[in-house]
Amino acid sequence: MVSDGTEDGVSSQSIKSRLEEGTQNTVFRDKSLLNPDRVIDEDRIVGRDQQLDDVINSLQPALRGSRPPNLLLYGPSGTGKSLIINAVCQQIEALAVNQGDRFGVIDINCQTISTHDRAVYRLVESAAESAGVEPEVPQTGVSTDHKLSRLYEILDEEFDSGIIILDEIDLLTGRTRDQRSEPGYSKLLYQLSRTAQVGEIDSRISVAALTNDPRFMEDLDGRAESSFNPEDVTFPDYDANELRSILTYRRDAYRDGVLGDDVVPLSAAHAAQDHGDARKAIDLFRKAGELADRHGDNTVLEDHVREAQEEAARDRTLTQMRGLSAQKKLALYSAAVVSVFDDQLDAVPNTLGYDVYQYLADLVDIDQKSRDTYLRYLSESETYNFVVSKTEGHGYGSGVHKEYSFVDDPKTVMETLEKGIRMDEITDNKELIESVVDAQVSEFLER
Structure with a gap:
């Protein structure tokens, strides 16, 4: 109480x-x-006139009794792909009702879908919800082909026409260690785009794939590429x-x-x-x-x-950074503190970063890794887009060094890492660490 x-x-x-x-x-x-995912009124859509016209012209045949072409919408994240396709489909759905037509919008986001089988089941769920019927197949315990058959059944019985929207399609890779295996998105696109062509369903269903990858079509299996054969709509920043x-x-x-x-x-x-x-x-x-x-x-x-x-x-x-090991976090932290506390260097030389790393490893009682291992950790950080590197010389006798700069504010990185691993000894000794960084920088510049 x-x-x-x-x-x-x-x-x-x-x-x-x-x-x-x-x-x-x-x-x-x-x-x-x-809410960025809200389908807003068309008068709030800004800076996408050409893309809006392209999608309208492509999907307009649905209102004339014809099957629209498949679409590939590609461009960086947050450039209006989902906004445009959903806004147009919402209007088509309303106009189709006035014409006595049943237009279905079946959409899934592939970001959190790990396998081809799960993607098919999500499509069954979306189609059933759009049609107001039950999925009638369980998520597990039946084959993917059985789920596909139920999807086709819903599409054929409940809709005259419709569109299947596969957002972030490039993330549906499937769980396979064999790089030669067909990715999940390739198999799914082939099945969905081939269905209407071979007469498995009578409904006029097209497929719209949304991706951030402009090279997406290059990774498709030849059969999927030929069957999908989309019209492209490009979304710039x-x-x-x-x-x-x-x-x-x-x-x-x-x-x-x-x-x-x-x-x-x-x-x-x-x-x-x-x-x-x-x-x-x-x-x-x-x-x-x-x-x-x-x-x-x-x-x-x-x-x-x-x-x-x-x-x-x-x-x-x-x-x-949450998934990094303690050692990788400490390696990244050592570069961050140099970047924050030093005002003489534009970037962090790897040798200087390693000297600070050794001191910090002793301070928090973590085993020191070799210089090569430390450099490998920073190289991994570069692949994660935490840092960027360049190779620089520092005069006669100093040699050539790889230097690192942070993509995000290094102070934010430093504060984030302090919360992420056992850093009590570090947070309690900030002034001492700053003095160590100053000394190491001075020694580096004198070499």
Whole structure:
């Protein structure tokens, strides 16, 4: 039981009153507008006129009793692929109803689907939900062919036409150690695109594959490539002006008068620097408001955007680094502290990083690895896009060194790693570590 009185001089609110206060004192009017996956009104679609025209023209035959072509939508993450295809399909679905036609939208995201069999079952679930029927097949215990047969049965009996949307299709590789084996996405595309061609179903069903990989078609099996044979729609990065327009058209997610003048342009600018990703721009725009709510502020300001950007960078880095071993984290941390505490070098030479690594390994009582192993850890960090490297010479007698710079803010990396492994000895000795870095840098420059 939660008391409404006071205890030890501290006022205690009920759970109900605290929840009600949280819904009343907020800067948001309609927060759902800042969900990047929401299918928004067409007048909010910005910077994608050509792509919108291409998808409309490709899918329009569905309203004329013909089967639309298959589509391949490709471009970087957050460039509007899902937004455009879903917005157009939503309108086709509504127009088809007015014509007495049954148009089905069957869509799955392949990001979390590990096998071809599971992808087929997810398609059965999506088709059944769209049709308002039961899947009638279990997830396990029956063959993939049996699930495919049920999918075809639903498509044929419940829809006159439709589209199967396979988002992030390139991630459906399947579980196989044999690199010569056909990837799951190749097999699935062949089966789905071949179905209508060989007359297994009468419904006019086309397939739309969405991918970040512009070379996706090169990895398809020859049969799948020939059968799928899509029309391509390319989605480039958004620029800063387009991102600003996208956020401007979602300003009504907030209450009137709560947004500072710099919030939209600053959110757009940060996202433009991060490969023009509209999802990240919208997430940042929303997160700034959440931080204002959290701090009890009545307005959303530039400082909230900057804090949201720092949190996003920290969260992204933490997620990526979570799977590293303690040794790999310590190797990366040694480079990060040099980058943070040193103001004389533009990048971290590997020899200097290794010297600091040895000191830190003794400090936290972890076995020291060899220089070659340390360099291998940093090379792995480069493949994870934590760091980038270049080879530089430092004058006569100093030799040539590989130097590392951080993709994200090195201070964020340092703080993230401190939370990720047993770093009590490190966090308690920051000033000592900084002095060690200064000494090692000076010694390096004197070599």
